[in-house]
Amino acid sequence: xxxxxxxxxxxxxxxxxxxxxxxxxxxxxxxxxxxxxxxxxxxxxxxxxxxxxxxxxxxxxxxxxxxxxxxxxxxxxxxxxxxxxxxxxxxxxxxxxxxxxxxxxxxxxxxxxxxxxxxxxxxxxxxxxxxxxxxxxxxxxxxxxxxxxxxxxxxxxxxxxxxxxxxxxxxxxxxxxxxxxxxxxxxxxxxxxxxxxxxxxxxxxxxxxxxxxxxxxxxxxxxxxxxxxxxxxxxxxxxxxxxxxxxxxxxxxxxxxxxxxxxxxxxxxxxxxxxxxxxxxxxxxxxxxxxxxxxxxxxxxxxxxxxxxxxxxxxxxxxxxxxxxxxxxxxxxxxxxxxxxxxxxxxxxxxxxxxxxxxxxxxxxxxxxxxxxxxxxxxxxxxxxxxxxxxxxxxxxxxxxxxxxxxxxxxxxxxxxxxxxxxxxxxxxxxxxxxxxxxxxxxxxxxxxxxxxxxxxxxxxxxxxxxxxxxxxxxxxxxxxxxxxxxxxxxxxxxxxxxxxxxxxxxxxxxxxxxxxxxxxxxxxxxxxxxxxxxxxxxxxxxxxxxxxxxxxxxxxxxxxxxxxxxxxxxxxxxxxxxxxxxxxxxxxxxxxxxxxxxxxxxxxxxxxxxxxxxxxxxxxxxxxxxxxxxxxxxxxxxxxxxxxxxxxxxxxxxxxxxxxxxxxxxxxxxxxxxxxxxxxxxxxxxxxxxxxxxxxxxxxxxxxxxxxxxxxxxxxxxxxxxxxxxxxxxxxxxxxxxxxxxxxxxxxxxxxxxxxxxxxxxxxxxxxxxxxxxxxxxxxxxxxxxxxxxxxxxxxxxxxxxxxxxxxxxxxxxxxxxxxxxxxxxxxxxxxxxxxxxxxxxxxxxxxxxxxxxxxxxxxxxxxxxxxxxxxxxxxxxxxxxxxxxxxxxxxxxxxxxxxxxxxxxxxxxxxxxxxxxxxxxxxxxxxxxxxxxxxxxxxxxxxxxxxxxxxxxxxxxxxxxxxxxxxxxxx
Numbered sequence: 001x002x003x004x005x006x007x008x009x010x011x012x013x014x015x016x017x018x019x020x021x022x023x024x025x026x027x028x029x030x031x032x033x034x035x036x037x038x039x040x041x042x043x044x045x046x047x048x049x050x051x052x053x054x055x056x057x058x059x060x061x062x063x064x065x066x067x068x069x070x071x072x073x074x075x076x077x078x079x080x081x082x083x084x085x086x087x088x089x090x091x092x093x094x095x096x097x098x099x100x101x102x103x104x105x106x107x108x109x110x111x112x113x114x115x116x117x118x119x120x121x122x123x124x125x126x127x128x129x130x131x132x133x134x135x136x137x138x139x140x141x142x143x144x145x146x147x148x149x150x151x152x153x154x155x156x157x158x159x160x161x162x163x164x165x166x167x168x169x170x171x172x173x174x175x176x177x178x179x180x181x182x183x184x185x186x187x188x189x190x191x192x193x194x195x196x197x198x199x200x201x202x203x204x205x206x207x208x209x210x211x212x213x214x215x216x217x218x219x220x221x222x223x224x225x226x227x228x229x230x231x232x233x234x235x236x237x238x239x240x241x242x243x244x245x246x247x248x249x250x251x252x253x254x255x256x257x258x259x260x261x262x263x264x265x266x267x268x269x270x271x272x273x274x275x276x277x278x279x280x281x282x283x284x285x286x287x288x289x290x291x292x293x294x295x296x297x298x299x300x301x302x303x304x305x306x307x308x309x310x311x312x313x314x315x316x317x318x319x320x321x322x323x324x325x326x327x328x329x330x331x332x333x334x335x336x337x338x339x340x341x342x343x344x345x346x347x348x349x350x351x352x353x354x355x356x357x358x359x360x361x362x363x364x365x366x367x368x369x370x371x372x373x374x375x376x377x378x379x380x381x382x383x384x385x386x387x388x389x390x391x392x393x394x395x396x397x398x399x400x401x402x403x404x405x406x407x408x409x410x411x412x413x414x415x416x417x418x419x420x421x422x423x424x425x426x427x428x429x430x431x432x433x434x435x436x437x438x439x440x441x442x443x444x445x446x447x448x449x450x451x452x453x454x455x456x457x458x459x460x461x462x463x464x465x466x467x468x469x470x471x472x473x474x475x476x477x478x479x480x481x482x483x484x485x486x487x488x489x490x491x492x493x494x495x496x497x498x499x500x501x502x503x504x505x506x507x508x509x510x511x512x513x514x515x516x517x518x519x520x521x522x523x524x525x526x527x528x529x530x531x532x533x534x535x536x537x538x539x540x541x542x543x544x545x546x547x548x549x550x551x552x553x554x555x556x557x558x559x560x561x562x563x564x565x566x567x568x569x570x571x572x573x574x575x576x577x578x579x580x581x582x583x584x585x586x587x588x589x590x591x592x593x594x595x596x597x598x599x600x601x602x603x604x605x606x607x608x609x610x611x612x613x614x615x616x617x618x619x620x621x622x623x624x625x626x627x628x629x630x631x632x633x634x635x636x637x638x639x640x641x642x643x644x645x646x647x648x649x650x651x652x653x654x655x656x657x658x659x660x661x662x663x664x665x666x667x668x669x670x671x672x673x674x675x676x677x678x679x680x681x682x683x684x685x686x687x688x689x690x691x692x693x694x695x696x697x698x699x700x701x702x703x704x705x706x707x708x709x710x711x712x713x714x715x716x717x718x719x720x721x722x723x724x725x726x727x728x729x730x731x732x733x734x735x736x737x738x739x740x741x742x743x744x745x746x747x748x749x750x751x752x753x754x755x756x757x758x759x760x761x762x763x764x765x766x767x768x769x770x771x772x773x774x775x776x777x778x779x780x781x782x783x784x785x786x787x788x789x790x791x792x793x794x795x796x797x798x799x800x801x802x803x804x805x806x807x808x809x810x811x812x813x814x815x816x817x818x819x820x821x822x823x824x825x826x827x828x829x830x831x832x833x834x835x836x837x838x839x840x841x842x843x844x845x846x847x848x849x850x851x852x853x854x855x856x857x858x859x860x861x862x863x864x865x866x867x868x869x870x871x872x873x874x875x876x877x878x879x880x881x882x883x884x885x886x887x888x889x890x891x892x893x894x895x896x897x898x899x900x901x902x903x904x905x906x907x908x909x910x911x912x913x914x915x916x917x918x919x920x921x922x923x924x925x926x927x928x929x930x931x932x933x934x935x936x937x938x939x940x941x942x943x944x945x946x947x948x949x950x951x952x953x954x955x956x957x958x959x960x961x962x963x964x965x966x967x968x969x970x971x972x973x
Contacts, residue, residue: 073131351866391418
């Protein structure tokens with residue numbers, strides 16, 4: 001349907017025939033390719049979701065997006081189109097002659113023959129943009145549609161928290177959409193009225209026709225009615241106000257902004273009525289009065305009045321005025337971040353103790369972790385990589401297993417495929433996607449022991465895993481891992497003629513070129529036997545070989561979206577995932593375990609924080625295998641889901657972990673059947689669940705302030721804490737990461753697997769507290785305990801301890817020796833452990849020789865308690881230095897490269913000093929000879945040099961002990 005008879009208007013000149021044919025052809029090709037791309041993306045997604053058993057997530061989300069796209073896109077398209085048509089129909093039949101109108105006439109003549117087409121194009125474009133934008137808000141819709149009650153009411157308005165978390169965001173979305181619809185309609189109507197003479201800006205006489213005035217006034221009136229609704233919703237938006245000291249309604253918000261918003265609601269309604277009145281009463285006087293009233297009210301009532309209250313009432317006595325509202329914020333924040341049940345204990349923080357008391361801490365000392373998973377990747381790679389196309393992540397993981405009947409912390413990793421290690425002769429499409437398809441094996445070693453050369457003592461190792469008991473792996477193939485290729489085609493040609501490389505036939509031999517092949521027989525991936533699917537995936541991955549290769553048949557399966565984190569994120573797009581998935585052996589299979597968080601930014605009065613900033617630390621900034629969290633605002637978080645991904649089949653399972661989380665219940669209602677109940681978690685899996693790092697980082701950051709419950713003390717900030725900087729990162733000011741360790745907490749007799757972090761006093765380097773999260777399965781899992789040191793206690797923080805280590809004279813001398821001959825020392829994690837009423841610091845020191853095949857080995861251990869420092873080849877020896885003989889005799893703390901001199905100081909006689917210097921010189925020469933032999937690959941000569949080094953260090957220790965008159969390094973003699 002057209003607005004005007006096209007025959008009445010002369011047609012413009014036609015384009016030549018060839019351009020007229022070429023342009024539609026180009027448009028058609030672009031449309032077809034775009035449609036094919038969209039279809040391919042959607043259909044391959046559908047196949048992937050069906051292969052994982054989460055097809056309902058795909059269909060539920062797509063159905064919601066299509067609904068939002070259709071409803072909101074159609075509404076906005078019809079609103080704009082209707083106002084265009086109305087403005088055209090209300091055009092004046094006669095237009096006064098003027099230069100302005102004569103100029104516009106040329107445009108009218110050119111446009112009027114195509115008005116219908118223009119209307120359709122405008123409506124379609126507006127509808128597409130609006131529908132696409134609305135489809136992106138599917139989470140907002142589903143939360144509103146399925147929202148569950150929190151069972152808690154906010155302190156100001158008495159509404160259930162679910163209103164702010166689920167309903168309020170949807171109302172805001174709809175209101176914003178209506179604003180856009182009115183503004184676009186207003187602009188479209190104004191442009192049409194101007195083009196066809198309803199608005200005459202430069203023509204003498206009336207500037208606006210009566211019909212145009214009524215049309216535009218009604219749209220402006222509707223805009224003001226929406227503004228009234230916005231003012232009403234703004235009242236509830238004060239629940240997230242940042243005006244005061246903390247998030248939430250402040251004194252000024254409650255006593256001036258809130259009544260001001262209520263008044264502005266009525267002002268906006270009155271102003272809207274004045275605009276509607278122009279339908280009856282001509283002229284712009286009433287609308288002008290209404291607009292002036294609106295602006296005046298917004299400035300004075302909504303701006304000046306609250307500012308005056310803040311300046312003259314609140315600022316002079318802010319502590320008293322804001323105390324009530326700070327208390328609300330403290331209570332809400334602790335609830336929202338799971339800090340309501342934190343156990344606070346007073347801890348003496350002593351700096352001296354006796355050997356007898358220390359011996360009572362064997363539960364902690366026997367489990368001190370000496371292997372830093374962020375420093376020893378090269379050791380894993382060199383000793384367990386076997387081939388260049390195998391690799392380990394740059395940050396290994398920590399778990400615990402029962403080995404020889406004893407629960408022990410283990411450094412774990414899977415041997416994944418690393419295609420960047422393929423040689424130039426191996427690097428082709430067939431090898432990358434049909435032959436080198438998977439990793440092989442699970443590698444683990446106790447974290448608290450090393451062999452005589454400082455290397456890990458592997459519990460499960462070798463190209464074919466040899467772990468026993470809980471570490472026995474029945475299916476070692478890793479088709480789904482953190483380093484898996486973007487896609488692989490597996491399962492062909494046949495089991496009788498396998499093509500996929502499984503592992504070298506003699507994994508321990510670097511020179512052996514034989515290999516064992518395998519044919520994948522799992523159910524992971526998508527079957528791609530048909531020509532249609534081959535064509536589909538060839539288009540999806542932009543690879544013609546997927547269509548043409550004879551190595552792909554009707555038994556082939558294509559594996560894609562293979563990283564565990566990506567798989568879980570895709571089937572549960574409503575979750576935030578922890579940045580560090582970790583592998584575990586569950587019932588003989590390698591399984592990736594991930595922690596899923598439900599978050600919200602809609603918990604009233606709770607402090608809003610940026611998730612990415614709270615979880616940023618030195619591990620995130622230095623490790624490519626630990627993902628950073630998004631820069632999203634949150635004020636509520638729960639570890640509500642534990643997820644697993646089978647490394648062989650890619651099977652994803654989601655388990656409900658927090659049974660009282662309304663956000664999770666909302667998503668479970670939106671996607672029924674996708675999350676399994678907590679009772680489905682097997683005992684074997686539960687034994688390997690641990691407290692998640694990113695949640696712990698968020699909570700420790702909040703606890704650095706929200707351990708304070710007195711609003712006046714909170715306002716002053718005098719008792720705040722801070723997360724210390726990681727001293728192993730040099731001058732970088734990144735936060736120290738939390739560490740998993742097994743320790744015995746004060747008041748307990750049982751060691752527990754824990755996630756821990758020290759907290760320093762604000763603006764100081766001294767320690768203020770120690771935070772521990774229980775990670776052992778059972779009723780105490782997730783319990784947070786804070787050991788608070790007395791105020792004024794001078795317990796050194798991690799930065800001070802690291803400086804003391806480096807500045808200790810004897811330790812510095814030994815470090816100089818270790819760094820000779822082109823070698824370098826690598827600092828391990830600086831652990832803080834509550835022991836005997838004080839804090840024991842332990843830092844392993846690794847030595848890495850120069851050369852491409854070098855890897856770090858544990859050679860020394862620093863320990864610190866109070867002012868005493870120990871530095872020795874083993875933890876036991878270092879403990880003996882500061883606590884006395886036999887304190888460190890407990891087993892399980894590892895062995896080193898012999899005995900070394902104590903890190904203490906003292907005065908020396910001439911003879912003793914000469915003997916010490918000769919021993920040090922011999923040790924330096926033996927160490928350099930050993931490094932030279934290592935670079936040559938002469939392990940016989942290296943072993944002989946190590947023996948001489950051990951002998952020289954023993955003589956140095958004896959000489960130092962013979963001349964020392966000052967005891968050990970400040971410790972208890």
